Amino acid sequence: MTVDAYDSDGSGGAFIEEPPRRADRGPDGGRIWRWFTSLLDAKALTLILIVIVVGYLAITPLAYLLYGTFIDDGGFSLDSFRRAYEFSGIWAMVFNSLIYAVGSALLAFVIGTSLAYVAIRTNVRFKSLLVATALVPLIIPGLLYAIAWIMLSSERIGFINQISTVIIDRPIFNIYSLGGMIWVEGTHIAPLVFLFMAAAFRNMDPSLEESALVCGASRWTMLRRVTIPLVRPAFTGAILLVAVKAIEGFEIPALIGLPTRIYVFTSRIYFEVQNFDFGAAGALSVNLMLISIIGVFGLAKLRGNARDYATVTGKGFRPQTIDLGRAKGPIAAVVLFWFILTAVLPFLVMVYTSFLPYYQKFSFAAFGKFSWANYADLFDNRIFLQSVKNSLILSFGSATVIMVIVGIAAWLVVRGRMRGRGIVDQLTFLPMVVPGLVMGVALSFVYLRNPLPWQIYGTIWILMIAYSTRFMPYGMRYAVPSLTQISPELEESAHVAGATWWQINRRILIPLMIPGLLAGWIYIVITSIRELSSSLLLYSPSNEVLAILIWIYNDKGELTTVSAIGVLLVLTLIVIVTIAYKLGGRIGLQTD
Amino acid sequence: MLVLSLIAAACASDGDPVDTTAAPGGGQQTTTTAGGGGEETTTTAGGGEETTTTAAADRGTAADAFDGFNAMTGQARTDALIAAAQEEGSVTFYTASSGMDPVIEAFEDTYDVNVDVFAGTSDTVLQRIMQEYEAGFYGIDVFDDAEAYTIAREGLTHEYINPELTKDIPGYDPATHVAATRLSVYTQAWNSDLVDESEIPDSLDGFTDPKWDGRLSMDPRDWVWYIGVRDFYMQDKGWTEEQVDEMFATLSAYSRYDRGHTVQAQLLLAGEFDASLTVYTQSVDREIERDAEAPIHWRKSDGGWIEPLVFFPQGVTLLKNAPHPAAAMLFTDFLLTEGIRILSQEDRTPTSISFPDGPLDGIPKEDLHQVDFDLFFDRDTWATRFDELLRGS
Numbered sequence: 004m005t006v007d008a009y010d011s012d013g014s015g016g017a018f019i020e021e022p023p024r025r026a027d028r029g030p031d032g033g034r035i036w037r038w039f040t041s042l043l044d045a046k047a048l049t050l051i052l053i054v055i056v057v058g059y060l061a062i063t064p065l066a067y068l069l070y071g072t073f074i075d076d077g078g079f080s081l082d083s084f085r086r087a088y089e090f091s092g093i094w095a096m097v098f099n100s101l102i103y104a105v106g107s108a109l110l111a112f113v114i115g116t117s118l119a120y121v122a123i124r125t126n127v128r129f130k131s132l133l134v135a136t137a138l139v140p141l142i143i144p145g146l147l148y149a150i151a152w153i154m155l156s157s158e159r160i161g162f163i164n165q166i167s168t169v170i171i172d173r174p175i176f177n178i179y180s181l182g183g184m185i186w187v188e189g190t191h192i193a194p195l196v197f198l199f200m201a202a203a204f205r206n207m208d209p210s211l212e213e214s215a216l217v218c219g220a221s222r223w224t225m226l227r228r229v230t231i232p233l234v235r236p237a238f239t240g241a242i243l244l245v246a247v248k249a250i251e252g253f254e255i256p257a258l259i260g261l262p263t264r265i266y267v268f269t270s271r272i273y274f275e276v277q278n279f280d281f282g283a284a285g286a287l288s289v290n291l292m293l294i295s296i297i298g299v300f301g302l303a304k305l306r307g308n309a310r311d312y313a314t315v316t317g318k319g320f321r322p323q324t325i326d327l328g329r330a331k332g333p334i335a336a337v338v339l340f341w342f343i344l345t346a347v348l349p350f351l352v353m354v355y356t357s358f359l360p361y362y363q364k365f366s367f368a369a370f371g372k373f374s375w376a377n378y379a380d381l382f383d384n385r386i387f388l389q390s391v392k393n394s395l396i397l398s399f400g401s402a403t404v405i406m407v408i409v410g411i412a413a414w415l416v417v418r419g420r421m422r423g424r425g426i427v428d429q430l431t432f433l434p435m436v437v438p439g440l441v442m443g444v445a446l447s448f449v450y451l452r453n454p455l456p457w458q459i460y461g462t463i464w465i466l467m468i469a470y471s472t473r474f475m476p477y478g479m480r481y482a483v484p485s486l487t488q489i490s491p492e493l494e495e496s497a498h499v500a501g502a503t504w505w506q507i508n509r510r511i512l513i514p515l516m517i518p519g520l521l522a523g524w525i526y527i528v529i530t531s532i533r534e535l536s537s538s539l540l541l542y543s544p545s546n547e548v549l550a551i552l553i554w555i556y557n558d559k560g561e562l563t564t565v566s567a568i569g570v571l572l573v574l575t576l577i578v579i580v581t582i583a584y585k586l587g588g589r590i591g592l593q594t595d
Numbered sequence: 596m597l598v599l600s601l602i603a604a605a606c607a608s609d610g611d612p613v614d615t616t617a618a619p620g621g622g623q624q625t626t627t628t629a630g631g632g633g634e635e636t637t638t639t640a641g642g643g644e645e646t647t648t649t650a651a652a653d654r655g656t657a658a659d660a661f662d663g664f665n666a667m668t669g670q671a672r673t674d675a676l677i678a679a680a681q682e683e684g685s686v687t688f689y690t691a692s693s694g695m696d697p698v699i700e701a702f703e704d705t706y707d708v709n710v711d712v713f714a715g716t717s718d719t720v721l722q723r724i725m726q727e728y729e730a731g732f733y734g735i736d737v738f739d740d741a742e743a744y745t746i747a748r749e750g751l752t753h754e755y756i757n758p759e760l761t762k763d764i765p766g767y768d769p770a771t772h773v774a775a776t777r778l779s780v781y782t783q784a785w786n787s788d789l790v791d792e793s794e795i796p797d798s799l800d801g802f803t804d805p806k807w808d809g810r811l812s813m814d815p816r817d818w819v820w821y822i823g824v825r826d827f828y829m830q831d832k833g834w835t836e837e838q839v840d841e842m843f844a845t846l847s848a849y850s851r852y853d854r855g856h857t858v859q860a861q862l863l864l865a866g867e868f869d870a871s872l873t874v875y876t877q878s879v880d881r882e883i884e885r886d887a888e889a890p891i892h893w894r895k896s897d898g899g900w901i902e903p904l905v906f907f908p909q910g911v912t913l914l915k916n917a918p919h920p921a922a923a924m925l926f927t928d929f930l931l932t933e934g935i936r937i938l939s940q941e942d943r944t945p946t947s948i949s950f951p952d953g954p955l956d957g958i959p960k961e962d963l964h965q966v967d968f969d970l971f972f973d974r975d976t977w978a979t980r981f982d983e984l985l986r987g988s
Contacts, residue, residue: 091986160866179851261815262851277718277816278978279725360886362865372886385696385712451730461734539719543734544687544711555714559693560857560878 046504050419053411054427060472061433063454064445068437071448072285083282087275092266099260100250100267103184108246110189115196115241118341120230121334122197123204126324128335132342137201139346141194141526142576144533145254146553147569150562151349152187153178153258154356160364162352179263188255190345192248196241198526199480202519203237204230206488222325236487240480244435247295251438253536272440281444292436350573356566377567386547393463394549398531401470402524405478408471410520413482414512418491428479435476439536442473447540461543469537474527481526485519486512525583529576653750655915656733657923664924665756672757676928677706679921685709686922689724690739691717692777692909693857694877694942698934705929708922717742724751724914733916736923739776739930741819741971743912747772748972753915755924760931763948765960773910774927775947776935780906780955780963781820784879784893785870786863792895795870798902799824802872803845810869811850812859817873818974818981823905823966831903831964840984846872847985857881864891876904880943880954898957907966908947 072083118137121127140148156163156178164174177183211233215225231238256270268291275284327334356362358373381387409431415421416428434442446469450460459465489512497507513520535550542551549572556565660679667675680686688699688710699710713720713735721742724735728751738746746752752772761767764775783802785795790810796802802811821843828834828842851868853859859871860878879893894900911930917923935946943954955963970977 091983157867159868257854262812262853264852274982278974279718279722361882361889362861364866385699447726448730451726451732460732539715540723544713555693557858558716558855560855560859560861562858562861 049411050415050421053408053415056408057412057427057430057475060468060475061430063449064437064442064472065433067445067448068285068288068441071281071445072289075282083280083286086280087271087283087286096266096268096271099181099265102181103188103256103267104246104250106181106185107188107192107249107252108242110185111191111193111196111245111249112242114190114193115245116200116238118193119197119200119204121338123201124325125327125334126331127327127338128331129338129342133338136338136342136346137197138194138580139350139573140191141198141529142573142580143191143349143569144535144550144553144572145191145252146258146535146550146557147353147565147572148191148349149187149255149258150557150565151352151569152183154352154362155348156183162348162365165365178259181265184255184259184265187259188249188252191255192245192252195245195248195526198522199237199241199244199484200234202481202522203234203484203488205518206485207233237484240484243298244477244480246298247435250291250294251436253438253440269438269440272438276440276444284441284444288438288441291438295436350570353566353569353573356563357570359563362562377563378571380564381567381571384552386545386552389545390547390549390552393466393546394532397463397466397470397548398528400467401474401531402478402527404467404471405475405527406482406520406524409475409478409482409523410513410516413479413486414508417483417486418494428483431479432476434472437473439473439534440540442469443537443540446472446537461546463546465541466538466546466548469541470527470531470534473534473537474530477530478523478527481519481523482516485516489515521583525580528579528583532572532576653915655753655917657913657915657917657920658753660920661753661755661913661917661924664921665754668757668759673925673928676921676925680706680708680919680925683708683919683922685711686919686926687711687713687734687736688739688926689713689715689720689735689737691715691720691742692739692938692944694938694944695739697941698930698937701933701937702926702929705933706925708925710926721745725749728916733914733918735914736917736919737911737913737926737930739909739911741779741907741909743773743910744771744968745972746914747912751915752912753917755911755913755927757928757931760928764931765947771910773912774931775908775910776930777909777938778906778945778947778955778963779909780876780904780945781817781823781873782876782879782893782904783870783872783901784860784863784874784891786866786868786890787892788890789866789869792892795895796901797899799846799872800828800842801901802849802870803842807870808849811846811872812853812862812868812870813847813850813872814854814856814859815847815852815982815985816854816978818978819907819966819971820873820905821981821984822970822977823907823964824903826967826970827903827905827964843981843984844987860891864889876954877942877944884943900958902962903964904958904962905964905966906945907971910947 073079073081075082115137118133122130122133122137127133143151153161155161156176158164158174158177158179161174161176161178163176167173167175178187207230212225212229215229216222220228250267251269253269253273256265256267257273259265260267260270268287272284272287272291275281275287355365355369357377358375359369360372360374360376363369412427412431416424437445446465447460450465450468453459457464459468493511493515494507497511502510532548533550534548535554538548538551539554542548549568553565553568553572556568664672664676686708688695690712691714693714695712695714699712702708703710713723715723717740720738720740724738724746727734728749743752754769754772755761755774756769761769761774767774783799785792794806796804824843825836825839828839829836850872853862853867856873856875857878859874860882862868863871863874864882874893876893879891882889882891911927913920913923913927931948935948936950938944939946939950939953945953945955949955
């Protein structure tokens with residue numbers, strides 16, 4: 004992750020000239036004076052504040068992680084690494100982790116990108132259905148999604164295998180395998196790629212594609228030579244996100260990998276956390292971070308000059324849809340099939356289970372035992388309504404906080420000329436490589452020895468800090484491309500016309516960035532509601548959240564009540580997302 | 596890693612027991628069995644060693660309040676507790692039990708004192724308390740769990756004296772600071788749609804028959820069950836350590852892994868596997884309570900069961916720096932009377948003081964085998980050993 008990630012020749016922001024009078028002062032007293040006046044400058048103040056906030060959020064947990072890993076009994080020690088890696092089956096674990104992460108990232112990438120392209124750039128049928136399909140897995144928390152897929156495709160009692168046993172007399176898919184884990188993780192994180200790529204395809208100047216076609220290029224050549232290179236920053240960003248997410252995913256390895264002993268890094272970290280060996284958990288996390296950082300460096304090299312990707316320019320443009328022609332029918336069928344497979348079936352199996360007295364395989368006899376008892380149980384639960392309220396406050400709160408912070412941080416990184424702005428970019432990325440469980444351990448340690456003047460531990464604020472830290476990298480991945488795609492010439496024109504920094508922001512940058520920022524906001528709202536791994540170590544009485552409630556019920560083995568929460572949660576999130584998109588449509592967030 | 600080293604020290608202190616309880620009877624040979632109905636195992640909690648901390652340093656901020664109430668009995672105690680608890684307004688209760696909701700509601704209804712509950716798994720709750728005390732954050736008042744014994748050993752608790760209630764708890768020892776409330780009884784269960792009862796063996800080792808290959812499930816974290824079973828086979832059956840380990844290796848090779856005892860009961864009920872090696876009796880009984888036709892059993896039609904029934908007591912303890920000492924004490928009194936009755940009747944959880952018609956009806960006390968406390972406290976050794984045993988299989 005270097006400065007070059009967005010701006011390889013360092014010239015990206017050079018076109019906005021600072022007013023020359025500042026540089027006219029004398030060389031000595033002038034420098035101090037400049038420094039002093041710049042402090043009073045709203046722009047500088049804002050930027051400094053953002054650097055402090057981002058730095059604080061990113062560094063505190065990480066510093067703790069490194070301290071806990073390398074310092075033992077007050078001295079430097081590598082003993083935690085010995086404890087972490089000294090067990091039989093370590094190579095199998097490393098191998099599984101890699102296959103799992105690469106496999107699910109590729110699957111997610113292929114699915115998400117194809118869906119996004121078809122949804123945004125073609126005249127496919129069922130377009131809104133397609134958008135819904137792409138987003139539903141995102142709405143279902145990982146824990147529930149894994150449970151739903153177990154119910155669907157467990158070899159002995161899964162619904163899909165029940166059907167296949169009737170038709171071809173044998174089960175067709177066993178979820179308890181590396182392939183099963185990749186399928187569940189891959190389809191679960193594909194929406195992330197979809198959101199990313201949809202934003203990129205939408206903001207692309209279609210005249211470039213049209214030119215290619217006019218010049219006689221085939222559709223395929225156009226895709227290969229024009230479309231794909233144009234969205235490369237979004238490509239690399241998306242791959243990076245899903246690969247890191249897959250490698251630090253916790254719920255799916257725990258639920259699907261464990262029964263058949265497929266261990267990955269995170270299952271081992273969880274094991275160490277459960278044995279209270281945070282040093283060993285840290286040692287494993289440090290390695291995960293290294294792998295992620297190497298990946299990020301590799302991807303940064305793949306990116307080109309950010310300015311070359313700016314396709315939102317002063318020219319008017321309107322993305323045009325491509326006519327699918329004869330492929331329209333078959334593609335519509337694929338869309339429909341995909342919708343049933345990844346959205347309808349998991350949801351229906353949860354609905355079915357939520358009405359049962361106890362979890363059982365599909366049978367018509369079971370319908371006789373249907374009741375609302377699980378829903379009644381839920382509303383009887385002491386903490387259910389409290390958790391709903393907390394989850395909503397936290398997800399709306401952290402999404403808003405993050406998008407404000409990363410909106411400014413993105414400007415600093417892409418347009419700013421401050422020395423060390425690359426460090427800001429790296430800081431916003433850092434929390435992503437800290438697994439959620441470890442983030443939880445770290446934050447509870449830090450805020451039990453509170454560095455701030457307010458009580459944080461044992462309040463809802465510690466969760467707010469955890470979410471704001473954990474999801475800052477995702478917000479940043481939305482904010483940066485949405486700014487990269489806006490050509491500086493718009494701001495340059497405004498500047499020449501005498502607009503101030505704030506006016507440029509308010510009238511040009513923010514309105515153009517809003518679709519990207521809003522997409523990021525929606526994404527963070529959804530992921531915050533699902534967040535489990537760090538909440539697990541940070542919640543306190545009366546500060547429970549929905550994901551915790553699901554986890555508690557799952558831990559008790561009440562899969563029927565878990566399904567009831569799942570059904571309610573999915574319905575609620577569908578309402579929230581629909582409202583957000585409806586409102587968003589007015590300010591430029593397009594879904595079709 | 597301060598927390599870590601603290602816990603590691605606690606776990607590794609097998610050969611060097613440090614009694615920080617400084618309670619009456621500390622430093623003497625004491626019976627630490629607090630479990631009810633079980634065979635009584637005499638172990639050395641104090642080990643006859645000097646206590647390493649002075650009473651003054653050990654006294655928490657709530658010590659005076661606790662001592663005041665500990666000295667009282669009968670209605671006078673209850674009245675004083677109610678008055679003071681209502682003044683305090685609330686009590687913070689940490690637990691890993693899944694059936695506490697009705698108990699808490701009954702307490703709130705009876706005394707008009709609010710209960711803030713922190714519910715999690717045993718491991719997370721223990722970790723939470725250790726970390727909070729380590730950092731000087733004192734939010735918790737009462738704790739009910741198997742790990743209550745662990746935090747008492749760490750010197751985080753205050754003694755609880757109320758002979759009117761504790762005299763009925765088998766093996767109760769005030770020096771442990773823990774009054775047993777519930778028993779976690781490990782057993783094996785089967786799905787009667789998939790297995791005929793005649794196939795079910797009389798003891799755990801019967802599952803090593805190759806016909807069970809691929810039909811079983813176990814929880815890979817149940818090292819506590821492992822040490823209990825190990826003791827039973829070595830002491831009561833005269834097996835060697837190798838024989839026991841071989842049995843576990845075979846059982847594990849025949850099993851898939853699923854975390855959690857209730858999860859196991861639910862998946863067993865759904866037909867995901869034929870039999871589960873590591874469930875709690877209440878996980879099965881609760882399903883039967885909910886639906887009498889549920890095809891899941893741990894007792895045979897003649898009332899028999901699969902040997903051995905291994906158990907570990909769960910107990911309640913008072914935190915020495917409790918911010919609400921009166922409410923904490925009132926809650927503990929309530930838990931040991933009405934609380935365990937509710938747990939036994941509504942949640943089918945075996946309790947330290949058994950009730951007629953309770954979940955373990957008809958099982959003689961000598962057939963319930965308690966897990967050795969000394970081994971339990973040596974978590975590091977045994978958890979790792981169990982893990983390696985499973986990995987080797």
